[in-house]
Amino acid sequence: MPRRAGAPEVNAGSMADIAFLLLIFFLVTTTIETDAGLDRMLPPIEPPETDVVIKEKNIFQVNINKNGQLLADGELIELKDLRTKAMAFLENNGDGSCNYCQSGKKDPSSSDNPTKAIISLKNDRETKYGTYITVQNELVGAYNDLRDRESERLYKRPFTAMESEYIKQETPASVKEELKEKITKIQEMFPQKLSEAETSSSGGS
């Protein structure tokens, strides 16, 4: 009479393999996506109480037409030259009051100093969104390049790095406090005045 054993045990050796398979599936499908993009502030709807007179020379006018061509300060320019041109405008230092502007040409027909310089962006309704973003990117880039340079000089680290550390949730409050001070300092040196004017309609008037 053969000895009968209890219920046969299920072999659990392959459990790890199955689990691994599932693990790999979820690993591959998971996209921990953090969106990134260009932050902008829209202008408020009500006009400011007091009318501020801005001199023509303090405005850097950028126009994009429906074919994606670029008109900056009355000149037809290439997209790739926009950044240097915007930087030259911001740093022009016409009245000589900016002591940290390095390449200021002191051109009397361009901006007085970085705190007064305004970049105005106009676009057509038929402009492609991609082109618009590229122009936005270059203009923001011009500000960032200048801010990075000053930040490197004063605090030995780029402005953009400080800013992204400041936004992070993990950064402790004490560090944030310190960063905030530095960030505002740099922002005051090169305030981002990028206005998006009402747009021209193609065709009509």
Add this chain to the structure above:
Amino acid sequence: MSKFRKKVTEQPEVSTASLPDIVFMLLFFFMTVTVMKDTALKVENELPNASEVKKLEKKDRIITIYVGGPNQQYRELLGETARIQLEDKFADVSEVGPYVLGRLAEMPEALRPFVTISLKVDKRANMGLVIDIKEVLRDVGVFKINYTTYEGDAFMNVP
């Protein structure tokens, strides 16, 4: 002499019995973290590239608006003109305002001033629609927007 020789023992094997448990733990982590997309995109959404981007942290205060030409399956019906998608349906410009206000009302009051509108616009879309949306957003008093992009070389956007 033989007393010393005895000391040379075999290397003990590492037990792999807890391996399944570890793997399961990882598995559960990824299962819980994975978010299946809740909105099916009905519009083409190839975002432009930009290099000077800022990360959008804190998902709870973001309202997303999609803009783009209708997908392959809707193209016959709707043509190729860019459209707005809110949640999971097509919408008109006039519906953006009520939608944003509705979403704002759902949020805790403390968060409302920090709400950012994430504009996910296809790079082939025209600015006209984007301008209209911006106008509506100014009307309803939400001024913080973010042109959501991929990180990359901005000059790739230009055809």
